[in-house]
Amino acid sequence: MTVLILTCEEDVTADMVVVHLNAAGVPVVRLDPADLTGGVALSGEYVRGGFRGHLWSAGRLLSMDGLRSVWVRRPGVPATRVAEPSEWLTEESSQALYGMLRSTGARWMNHPDAAVRARHKPWQLRVAQQCGLPVPATLITTFPQAAREFADRFPDLVVKPVSGAHPQEPPRAVPTSRVAPDADFSAVAFGPTLLQRRVAKRADVRLTVVGDRLLAARKEVSPDADPADIDVRFASPAMPWTPVDVPPRTAEGVLAYLRTAELAYGAFDFAEDADGTWWFLECNQSGQFGFVEVETGQPIARTIADWLSTPAPAETEGTDSTVSPP
Amino acid sequence: MTVLILTCEEDVTADMVVVHLNAAGVPVVRLDPADLTGGVALSGEYVRGGFRGHLWSAGRLLSMDGLRSVWVRRPGVPATRVAEPSEWLTEESSQALYGMLRSTGARWMNHPDAAVRARHKPWQLRVAQQCGLPVPATLITTFPQAAREFADRFPDLVVKPVSGAHPQEPPRAVPTSRVAPDADFSAVAFGPTLLQRRVAKRADVRLTVVGDRLLAARKEVSPDADPADIDVRFASPAMPWTPVDVPPRTAEGVLAYLRTAELAYGAFDFAEDADGTWWFLECNQSGQFGFVEVETGQPIARTIADWLSTPAPAETEGTDSTVSPP
Numbered sequence: 135m136t137v138l139i140l141t142c143e144e145d146v147t148a149d150m151v152v153v154h155l156n157a158a159g160v161p162v163v164r165l166d167p168a169d170l171t172g173g174v175a176l177s178g179e180y181v182r183g184g185f186r187g188h189l190w191s192a193g194r195l196l197s198m199d200g201l202r203s204v205w206v207r208r209p210g211v212p213a214t215r216v217a218e219p220s221e222w223l224t225e226e227s228s229q230a231l232y233g234m235l236r237s238t239g240a241r242w243m244n245h246p247d248a249a250v251r252a253r254h255k256p257w258q259l260r261v262a263q264q265c266g267l268p269v270p271a272t273l274i275t276t277f278p279q280a281a282r283e284f285a286d287r288f289p290d291l292v293v294k295p296v297s298g299a300h301p302q303e304p305p306r307a308v309p310t311s312r313v314a315p316d317a318d319f320s321a322v323a324f325g326p327t328l329l330q331r332r333v334a335k336r337a338d339v340r341l342t343v344v345g346d347r348l349l350a351a352r353k354e355v356s357p358d359a360d361p362a363d364i365d366v367r368f369a370s371p372a373m374p375w376t377p378v379d380v381p382p383r384t385a386e387g388v389l390a391y392l393r394t395a396e397l398a399y400g401a402f403d404f405a406e407d408a409d410g411t412w413w414f415l416e417c418n419q420s421g422q423f424g425f426v427e428v429e430t431g432q433p434i435a436r437t438i439a440d441w442l443s444t445p446a447p448a449e450t451e452g453t454d455s456t457v458s459p460p
Numbered sequence: 461m462t463v464l465i466l467t468c469e470e471d472v473t474a475d476m477v478v479v480h481l482n483a484a485g486v487p488v489v490r491l492d493p494a495d496l497t498g499g500v501a502l503s504g505e506y507v508r509g510g511f512r513g514h515l516w517s518a519g520r521l522l523s524m525d526g527l528r529s530v531w532v533r534r535p536g537v538p539a540t541r542v543a544e545p546s547e548w549l550t551e552e553s554s555q556a557l558y559g560m561l562r563s564t565g566a567r568w569m570n571h572p573d574a575a576v577r578a579r580h581k582p583w584q585l586r587v588a589q590q591c592g593l594p595v596p597a598t599l600i601t602t603f604p605q606a607a608r609e610f611a612d613r614f615p616d617l618v619v620k621p622v623s624g625a626h627p628q629e630p631p632r633a634v635p636t637s638r639v640a641p642d643a644d645f646s647a648v649a650f651g652p653t654l655l656q657r658r659v660a661k662r663a664d665v666r667l668t669v670v671g672d673r674l675l676a677a678r679k680e681v682s683p684d685a686d687p688a689d690i691d692v693r694f695a696s697p698a699m700p701w702t703p704v705d706v707p708p709r710t711a712e713g714v715l716a717y718l719r720t721a722e723l724a725y726g727a728f729d730f731a732e733d734a735d736g737t738w739w740f741l742e743c744n745q746s747g748q749f750g751f752v753e754v755e756t757g758q759p760i761a762r763t764i765a766d767w768l769s770t771p772a773p774a775e776t777e778g779t780d781s782t783v784s785p786p
Binding site for chain 2: 148170171175176177178180181182183184185190213216223225226227228229230231234236237247250251253254255256257259260263271272273274275276277280284289291295296297322325326440
């Protein structure tokens with residue numbers, strides 16, 4: 135049974151996983167949907183109540199029957215590397231490829247539907263709450279007056295984007311910033327604004343979850359850190375990431391989160407406060423893990439390779455169940 | 461409890477449903493996400509494990525607690541009617557609005573996740589097969605040789621787009637066409653092509669499903685129809701749509717389809733052959749129903765109004781269940 139990896143050529147993180155799959159003798163096909171319909175071809179047939187499909191890439195033919203899992207890593211936009219790309223060809227190719235893959239019994243890391251849903255930040259906050267994870271008080275609003283009242287109740291606030299990355303090419307992360315005590319909130323009326331109580335953190339925590347395996351790393355806030363530097367992505371690399379145990383209630387919470395979100399992989403960011411509480415900030419369903427593995431030596435790539443090459447448990451999991459015969 | 465309708469101003473089909481909701485005294489808020497952040501404002505607060513949210517439109521304040529259902533009809537792209545629209549503002553506004561609505565317990569017609577998935581034609585074919593609906597033999601391929609072999613096995617074929625509507629503004633439907641017996645399939649290599657056995661039909665069937673209510677209409681093929689006119693959307697209006705009973709096995713199949721697809725509304729298109737078999741062509745989760753109601757007198761709008769104003773059954777249905785506490 136073959137593992138299919140959808141990603142772009144320059145994805146070195148995928149290489150880390152491929153090494154383990156190769157070492158275990160697991161067949162792997164790696165392709166970039168951008169190479170449709172040049173280097174990648176496909177065919178799927180719905181005849182007499184059944185489905186048979188094939189993918190062809192770099193001289194290899196892959197039967198959809200023989201597909202164990204699909205890892206959606208960093209795929210390119212379908213059919214954008216052809217001589218005359220067009221929106222229409224991209225849409226046709228996307229539907230043909232992903233539609234065919236949806237017709238298989240393969241397990242997904244992560245299923246495209248779950249991935250799309252998981253990007254909704256407000257939904258993340260609600261799911262985290264419902265799964266018992268502590269969430270800092272948060273307001274998303276276009277009412278300046280609501281922002282002002284929130285700032286009265288929670289004087290120490292940060293502001294961040296509702297949606298995450300800025301949709302330019304390449305996408306740019308928008309840093310989380312501290313709100314000045316005398317902030318003027320009138321511009322809130324022109325665009326939804328996310329305000330969140332600032333967690334006075336003593337460490338950042340990155341918890342990578344692969345199936346039901348938890349791998350957590352912790353990075354202490356440097357004693358000489360500038361209090362204005364909120365966002366770990368832009369912080370000084372002075373302090374290292376080190377492995378850390380996951381508190382049992384947090385472990386329960388994140389596993390419930392991934393079940394609810396129908397995700398096989400999630401990279402959770404927490405802020406650890408002075409009491410040792412881990413405050414949920416976000417769960418990135420496609421979060422990078424290479425930097426954590428390199429700094430901590432935690433076997434994340436191998437754990438992903440294991441998950442991808444293992445048959446799904448008897449009880450079908452995730453969104454696969456929605457395409458099972460009723 | 462209020463019904464929220466997301467649609468554009470010029471949507472007269474929504475008007476048909478609003479009439480029934482008004483007559484029944486059900487509170488309705490209708491808004492177009494394109495009017496964020498001008499005529500529409502929002503605020504949502506995640507504090508102490510709970511969520512409270514409000515929407516404001518045309519002078520009315522709607523609490524998310526009081527939301528019975530959301531009807532996603534023909535909503536505009538969020539925040540595109542502001543003075544300076546941008547991709548970034550659209551993304552932020554979209555996440556803020558739909559993220560907040562996802563945090564409520566409202567029932568959806570249809571849930572955005574289910575709606576996105578339901579547009580995948582190859583997935584539709586597979587679900588229809590698995591739900592026991594007859595599907596004409598279909599091939600989706602980029603291999604000219606596979607197309608030729610398919611044409612040998614099924615000499616009478618039609619070709620249609622894999623994805624449906626052409627993504628121009630406004631979207632244009634691409635007609636289904638008959639494949640000539642001596643067709644040259646070499647261009648298949650440049651873009652995925654969907655070939656399907658032509659059903660020699662004596663009638664088109666439009667089956668509109670609202671929750672578990674089935675409303676079917678039938679339009680006989682005119683005796684003097686040109687055999688090249690395959691596509692009912694472009695056919696002569698000579699023959700009228702008339703109400704028709706749904707065969708029990710088809711009824712079972714479409715209800716299973718909607719359960720699998722987690723849809724509350726679906727407009728199924730079938731081709732009825734000389735034996736009276738209804739062949740599944742597609743299920744449009746946002747299919748128009750106004751023309752059927754006008755021609756047949758079937759109470760589709762009233763049935764939708766009933767569904768929207770009724771509490772969800774005790775057992776949570778659809779994708780709502782994924783945001784319930786685990």
